[in-house]
Amino acid sequence: MxxxxxxxxxxxxxxxxxxxxxxxxxxxxxxxxxxxxxxxARLAAAPVPAPGPADWAGLSPADEYRRVSARGRYAEGADTLVKAVTSRGPGFWVITPLTTPDGWTLLINRGFVPEDKRAEADRLLPHGPVSVSGLLRLSQPGGAFLRSNRPEAGRWYSRDTAAIAATLGLGKVAPYFIDADARADARLPIGGLTVVSFxxxxxxxxxxxxxxxxxxxxxxxxxxxxxxxxxxx
Missing domain, CATH: 1.10.287 (Helix Hairpins)
Known part of the structure; x- marks a missing residue:
């Protein structure tokens, strides 16, 4: 028993x-x-101004995919290409520093270019003041897909804002980047390819x-x- x-x-x-x-x-x-x-709800909301330096310490994963906008000037000749796989095939994200009128800098993921279009001459870089809207994405330190970033070799597998800024000699930048929306024209790079799926x-x-x-x-x-x-x- x-x-x-x-x-x-x-x-x-x-x-x-x-x-x-x-x-x-x-x-x-x-x-x-x-x-x-x-x-x-964040994806459907109107863009709000991108967080400035006073708000950086308070950012958290809850801020991911907020629609934000920023104004400023792109840094010429400072694009960083980060490996990407999208619905359009393999290629690169084009990450470019944007300096705002207030003097602080953030990185913009301007969009996707195919592997055979990685030359700077193949993609558009607007000159003068620009306005950018898109999705706020937090920095992705270290790497991705079991691959570590190799800044010294120019090989990037994740959008690590601090590491990219250090490599470009930018000093302190925002701890996030903006995935830019698609433009009306079809010129490279192609924005608006962020996949939001859970x-x-x-x-x-x-x-x-x-x-x-x-x-x-x-x-x-x-x-x-x-x-x-x-x-x-």
Whole structure:
């Protein structure tokens, strides 16, 4: 009897574990649904001025994908090409410093160029004052795709604003960059290719854990009703 009770206790613990995992996934589902709703609201909002130096310390992941705008002048001959894979195939993001009328600098992801169009002559660089609108993206330090940035070789795999600024000798820049919106013309670089997509499989995970809990409970009930297995001679 004690042996059966110990087995029952262990089986009950497993059942409760399945239920706990299901509840956790329900909580994750609520969090992810709220996150998606907040991001969609930011994408639909009108652009607000890009955060200046006084606001940099307070930026957090909650600020990602806000629609922002900035005015200033692009630095000529200071483009940084960052490896990219987009719906248009492999190529590069073109990152260019923009200095605002207030004297501070931020990086603009002006858009995508294919691998065979990486020459500076192949892409547009507006001269004089410009206005840019797009999505605020936080700096991506280190690298991406299991590859580390190699500034000394001019090989960039992530948009690390501090590292790019240091390589260009810009000093302190904003800890974010702007993914620029698409322009009306078709000239390179091509903006507006930011993919905003969040995987949300938590409902399926929750149903799986609860189904396992139900199956475990049915098996446990059958085992209990069956009683002890008959002993051999």
């Amino acid at each position: 004690l042996h059966r009770l110990a087995l029952l206790t262990g089986a009950l613990a497993i059942f409760l574990g399945f239920c706990a995992l299901g509840v956790w996934q329900v909580q994750r589902l609520a969090w992810k649904t709220d996150l998606i709703a907040r991001v969609e 995987r949300n499989s938590h409902l399926g995970y929750a149903l799986t854990w609860f189904a396992l809990a139900a199956l475990w409970a049915l098996w446990l009930g059958w085992l209990w009703r069956r009683g002890p297995a008959p002993r051999g001679d």
